[in-house]
Amino acid sequence: MENVEDQKHNDDQPSYARIEPYTHPAGGWGALLSVARNLKRQEVFKKGAITLLNINQPTGFDCPGCAWPEKKDAHAFNFCENGAKAVAFEATSKRVTPEFFATHTVSWLSEQSDFFLEDSGRLTDPMRYDPVSDKYTPISWDDAFKLIAKHLQALDDPNQAAFYTSGRTSNEAAFLYQLFVREYGTNNFPDCSNMCHETTSVGLLDSIGLGKGTVTLDDFDIADAIFSFGHNPGTNHPRMLGTLREVSRCGGNIVAINPLKERGLERFQDPQAPVEMMTNGSTPISRYYFQPKVGGDYALMFGMLKHLREWDIQALAAGKKSVFDRSFIEMNTVGFDAMIEEIDRTAWPDIHAHTGLSPEHLESLAKLYLDAKTAIFCWGMGITQHRHGTANVHMLANLMLARGHIGRPGAGLAPIRGHSNVQGDRTMGINELPSAKLLDNIDRVFGIKSPRHHGFGVVDTIKAMYEGNVKVFIGLGGNFAVATPDTPYTQEGLRRCNLTVHIATKLNRSHLVCGKEALILPCLGRTEIDKQLHGVQAVSVEDSMSNVHLSAGRNEPISNDLLSEPDIVARMATAVLPNSDIKWKWYVESYDRIRDSIEQVFDEFHDFNARVYQPGGFHLEHPANQHVWNTPVGKAQFLITPLAEVYTDKENKYAEQYTGAKVYTLMTTRSHDQYNTTLYGLDDRYRGVFGQRRVLFMNAEDIAAAGFVADQWVDIESIYSDGVKRIVHSFRIVPYNIPRGSLAAYYPETNPLVALSSHDKYAKIPASKSVPVILHAGQAPEHFNLAEAVDPEDANQIVNRAG
Secondary structure (H helix, E strand, C coil): CECCCCCCCCCCCCCCCEEECCCCCHHHHHHHHHHHHHHHHHHHHHHHHHHHEEEEECCCCCCCCCCCCCCCCCCCCCCHHHHHHHHHHHHCCEECHHHHHHHHCCHHHHCCCCCCCCHHHHEEECCCEECCCCCECCHHHHHHHHHHHHHHHHHHCCEEEEEEEECCCCCCHHHHHHHHHHHCCCCCCEEEECCHHHHHHHHHHHHCCCCCCCCCCHHHEEECCCEEECCCCCHHHHHHHHHHHHHCCCCEEEEECCCCCCCCCEEECCCCCHHHHHCCEEECCCCECCCCCCCCHHHHHHHHHHHHHHHHHHHHHCCCCCCCHHHHHHEEEEEEHHHHHHHHCCHHHHHHHHCCCCCCHHHHHHHHHCCCCCCCEECCCCHCCCCCHHHHHHHHHHHHHHHHCCCCCEEEEEEEECCCCHHHHHHHHCCCCHHHHHHHHHHHHHHHCCCCCCCHHHHHHHHHCCCCCEEEEEECCCCCHHCCCHHHHHHHHHCCCEEEEEECCCCCCHHHCCCCCCEEEEECCEEECCECCCEEEEEEEEEEEEEEEEEEEEEEECCCECCCCHHHHHHHHHHHCCCCCCCCCHHHHHHHHHHHHHHHHHHHCCHHHHHHHHHHCCCCCCCCCCCCCCCCCCCCEEECCCCHHHHHCCCHHHHHHHCCCCEEEEECCCEEEEECCCCCCCCCCCHHCCCCCEEECCCHHHHHHCCCCCCEEECCCCCCCCCEEEEEEEEEEECCCCCCCEEEEECCCCHHHCCCEEEEECCCCCCCCEEEEEEEEEEHHHHHHHCCCCCCHHHHHHHHHHH
């Protein structure tokens, strides 16, 4: 069996593609010029600039990008470069109309790049795929919902349908969606969190009783040290850099632990700081930077705990205070002694073999943590997307619990969510593994009988589609066919469905991977006015730090044929469940009604409407901050996995035996002109890559040892024990500051390399940050598509010439 990536490389290198080191700080003039360029490209320079004034404001709309919280005293320009790109591409003057689809077949569109699809503009009308003409044709909203009802009602079992959710979905839409699906009869809720922070949700639930972070933005102001594990704020959540800049300027220690040297973790020029901008100055971000090899974080944290253990023995022997917060541990936790026993029986050489750090550097990292009176741990996909991702999160919690850093001002756990309401969707019940309490509350309030069996997440949904056990796929936002692993397998699964439905604002590749029947349903964007029977409506969202606030668009809808996400869900439910006693359409007349019902289901949302209409909304308190631990044992749990179990990598051993070749560990990553699977351009400014995406970041010594040279083209093949051949072609080697044995390349181009079976065993999150690969000499791509090329007069060139 073969899964070989053989798509034409239409996003390959334009004639001006180049590798050119970027010497400037993150943010600054480069960011401002990039914003201007994107507003110009989307032909909304004036409209876009006005729209940006309403982003992340108390009476405006929440950024469609990341979930970083807003300051209480929000600046008039409270957005970042990538948030501005998201707004520009949503507020664009470009349109994907029925005439567009009449001109282009799905086959032709499938040959175009992801950037071409995104850049085509906003979807304006509901469309139905016609396999005879291979084109999408217009369909009325009523007929679209009738078609959905026909397919869902014809299934032998509700579990033959899966209902995907993107993290940009509002609380109100997500609540109605899960209610509809549960009355329909399934818990099949694959969600984008299954591919990013599910290990966080599972790991923190195990450790402290709730799968959310414990800190607020105020904690950053008084933290003694902030430890950043495996994430790149400069690209993935740039507004965080403003917070880190203030921490740095006030003398706080920022410690970066990341395999790649990232500009956003080194220094930042704040566009809102006139002196920095006028003098071309910048603020250092990380005072200390540690580069473990890809996948080495678990061993690194294990080593930190072992150093603490040894220093504790020394302190007690000298009659000094314990290194560990013994009173906190005694009152609030279980499992500490068992954890210490596992640490004691693990030898230092076994730890050092896996970290990628020298013993001296590991000790200095542990000392930084020891010296921190209050500490915050931040982390992203570099921690979560591993076969041992849940174990990584357990270890983060172990370190914090050992020092009593939970429930203390200026300290705690801070998972940095990547999508603007992915945390809120989970809060609203988008969960394939619902608790009995949630289902009991839903049934009590609505008089339905929710299914009690667990449903499918992303990995199980893909497998079920491929095997014919899921026949209808409905996606509330997102780009499922591209965001997921094992791309050819996933896309074949979608094609085997009887019906695929995508609710979206922009065209993406998932819309071109059609089931036997397929629909595209266009919806309002975050930036647009949502007017219902009782007037203009606002939706609510929850950020990474559990703050819930309103979001209300200010732009006129780009088409009169758009519906809001809550309206689409309500109309779909009405068509599919004609005998339902739930007043679906009544809910959409005023979203306050939806929030009133949310309040009845979730205790923490008491007085929802009264609180959310207050400036800034309200905060959902984390029980752990009051030392209330909602775990099965009623206390926080120290949980540790033996080091040998984590690093018994059967896939790598198989690769070495099977090929005899050098096996590297590849991590997939974003470019700077990218948000999740959405491409805003072909540049990665901070890493010095321009006009291209098929690049492979590699240590210079590894390049020489392999007999390669910089700029050489290689093919990347992943090696798993399932015997499936997975390979992607024509990647250009770029020497980069990355540990030996580690590689990095962009997704979704490298998603075909990730086996569906390679995932965390608890959370089933795809192991996209630990892909065992070998390299083959390759060839340059045959051609590139000039139609998609971005303006070569990009921000980097302008900055370099000016600076």
